[in-house]
Amino acid sequence: MTNFIKAICFITGIAYSSSIYAQATATAYEETNDKVQSLKIQSDKNAVTDALAPGSWWRRSMQDHDQRLAWYTDARFGMFIHWGVYSLAGGVWEGKPVGGYAEQIMRTKKIPGKVYRKLVDNFNPVDFNADEWMKTAKETGMKYMIITAKHHDGFAMYPSDAYPYDIRLTKFKRDPMKELRAAAKKYGIKFGFYYSHANDWEHPDASGRDWDTVGNAYLANLKGAPDWNKYQEFIPRVQKYVNNKVIPQLKELAKYDPDIFWFDTNQHLPISENLRILQNIRTFAPNVVVNGRLVTFNDFNFGDYLNTTDKPAFFRPQNQVWEGLPTTNESYGYSEFDTRHKPASHFIGLLAGAANKGGNILMNVGPMGNGKMDPRDLAILKGIGNWMQVNGESIYGTTTSPLSVQPWGESTYKNGTLYLQVKQWPKDGKLIVGGFNGTLQKAYLLANKSASALKTARLNDKDLIITVPAKAPDSIISVVVLKTTGKPKLDYTRLLSNTTANVLQAFDAALTGKDLLYGNGKLHNEFIRHWKDDTQVLAWNFRLNETARFKVTIEYNTENENESGKVYITVGEKKLWVDYAPTTSKQRVSKTLNVGIIELPAGAHELKLTAGEHQGKYLMQPLNITLTPVN
Template sequence: MKTRRIPFILPTTTLGRKLCACLLLGFLSTAIHLPAQSYQPTPENQKNREWFQDAKFGLFIHWGVYSVLGDGEWVMNQQQIPLKAYEKIPAFFNPTEFDAKAWVQMAKAAGMKYITITSKHHDGFAMWDSKVSDYNIVKRTPYGKDVLKMLADECHKEGIKLFFYHSQLDWHHPDYFPRGNTGGSWTGRPENGDMNKYLDYMDAQLSELLTGYGEIAGIWFDGMWDKKDADWRLQKTYGLIHKLQPGALVGSNHHRTPYDGEDFQMFEKDLPGHNTTGFSAEQTVGALPKETCETINNAWGFNLKDDQHKSKKELVQYLVKAAGYGANFLLNVGPMPNGKIQPEHIASLQGVGQWLSVNGETVYGTRGGPLTARDWGVTTQKGNKVYIHILDWFDESITIPAWGKKIKSAKLFSDKTPVKFLENEYGITFRIPKAKLDDVDTIIEVELK
């Protein structure tokens, strides 16, 4: 079929030209299928993003009925426990030692600024008094109390922000279908279902969390990777969250570059730009605020046999490295089924808190410094001050690449001892007496001209 060329003559009047431009834009939008207008965060959301970047350190809590079995939060899937058997576990969950105030005080003493807790994990069990489903802590356990409400009230009282982790994956709900890579036929669920009905259910439960627990700092999604190419109706769910709480931040642990509607980017057990776990093959580091999450031992949920507890040095250095990459550190503990947190974990958190009480200025409110991460450490920056964190260096002098701005002064952050330095074409060389080197983190405070 031969195409006829029709001449296009611009009108001569101003009004005509404006109308013509509108028509042309509309035609082009239809012809090339331009996407809908991108998500525009509210002023409250932007303010909270800034707060989030300043906060730097948060407490992650994986807690649910799975803690009764003492084999981590994936026990249902790993041991292939059928639903009928797994549904008996809530009857044994009676955390009479749970103390929301103690948890929040522990987080504050550790120097943490926010808490992210599992509202619902992959097993589908709700840790609040859900009206949408009776598969929850109030209706199915002898404890019979809403732990999220108690924690939310205490967080609001103490000025700690609260995020809810929420699993999109659900091994319990019959309409989570087709099945993904986990939660197979061994669950005993029927081999049919309506995914849209499940997503309606998920949105209804999210609405409960966003309307009944005061101000919520954000929603921390997980589980999309179970069937990563499914239609998760993200824009509908994200729009619901931003409507109910305009300031709430949305993030998702989907291991991909952020989608429209997300407010921060997370990296599971890895620093931004790294892929040691293999999770981040489809993820590039974007411009959104960043967060890396890691466990205090090897497990997310309570694991009776896990004794691989990270030392204070390991935790402090991970926190500092995260800050050097411009990211927050979300450190996880898995409380025991009685509601207590393991004493060794409390002690480790206290150690980090003690370090931050002295050195917090070099972490809180900073951004990644002018020098990218090196084998020896990282830099952070706040205003015209750069903090050089030497984490792995034991010689008296260290030469680093120049960063384009002249140095006014340099001193050890610990005791303000002046540090000798030399700037030349090879970079900047600092000389630190061996007696002043710190095994955890030797910090040089540099003031720029």
């Protein structure tokens, strides 16, 4: 999000994540006519044209967008649950651990449907307790829960008269969706369903089963995603699947009174079918929130908000409501042998980072086949809950921070209050808030509201100094609260620290030139890609209150293993260059190179990253440039 947009939102008091999103998407869709005409299937053209027409069903549904999303944008934190008969396998097949997502073991091991039925026959989660699950979510600080009612294996985790491949075929017999819905109401938690509408490995007319019976007919060139232009003769078959299974089951699930429907992998259906599903939902469940993976078209989605990447590590500014999808380890379904669990601090950092940019975190856990939560997950959730119990006020109901990037951490805003989420506690007891000039009622620690107010002073006409205790109240992130009077004056140019490292993230750069793309935000993928020549430039604006010397480093990787070259870092008339060797993001690695020392005077500066000569298709993929103060 640009500083200009942040300023407009802050001045007007409009939450960027709702009203401006509805206006922006409507405007953007006005400019898509050429893209619509580029669609190769006439039924897709017709469906998109009809949805975008003035007064269309889609445009009418967007008139209620803000009201529909009100609870969602306040919630900020939810629990995602992948649980099904695959949980009984626990990432193990025929006695051997299986890599990848455990919930996709059917596809990973190319298990025929008749063999997969052994999991159905033996599924009996006698330890399942809906109240325990919902209480855990509540104690963790989560405000909504989404659970897999049907995943890609096609098995319904509730009694489905519309298509009775469902929970009644197991030894369990009960309806866990009904029990969870009741528990959600008891604990005041919003509740909804993940439904795999496009991938279905059981139905003979569905897409996605690329190893058994009909799947090969739907394969294209990349990752099994269908190219429907090549396989138009199969569209009537998936239409039959949508008619006979998808829409009837969604109508059944709507009777549970859900707050949200969550979809995925829409590339496995033509756009026209995805739109038809959405139009049906808007008819029989008009107030239900629909995520952004049901229907996408070019850079837009027809849902209520955007889903960013799975397993994110970094976030970039967005121009709409959005949600990140981390999971406790590396799988979404329960995996007995996946021990790559992240600590609670990782997810607390994600919560702060997402709220800073106006986003939600939907955090996944994969319960075991017996119905119990994995103890490893429970330990993580407890750690998050401990932090949220004290600091949740700085997350819930907040909007995108009006402050520029701060070297000590993140910040959020709500009703005249700024929450400073400090990761790097100042060693000298002086917390500098760059760009803040306003009237304060009080500054205090969120962890100790009853304590004396913190002392504040003006560093200059743009920046504030807060005197904080020598020891941080929290070892992960401590929150300092600024109660303001009126709208403070803000300087949106980032203030660099002369005591701690300043990381200029590629995601925060201003981009010049065509065709530059963002990485997906996973670890070592928080880069800018498709950098080809010197017409494309990354730039960061910042300022200094006094002369400072910095050690300059750059972190990068390359898309291909034959790409090397030279790039330049320029600040004013000062120019540094660095030669780089190949690496590859596919290996999830990066390299950090020392660039040199640069001395800069007080004042405003612009740092530019520009292209030199290079070998291979693209230049490096920069992740960040770090300026570390040196004596």
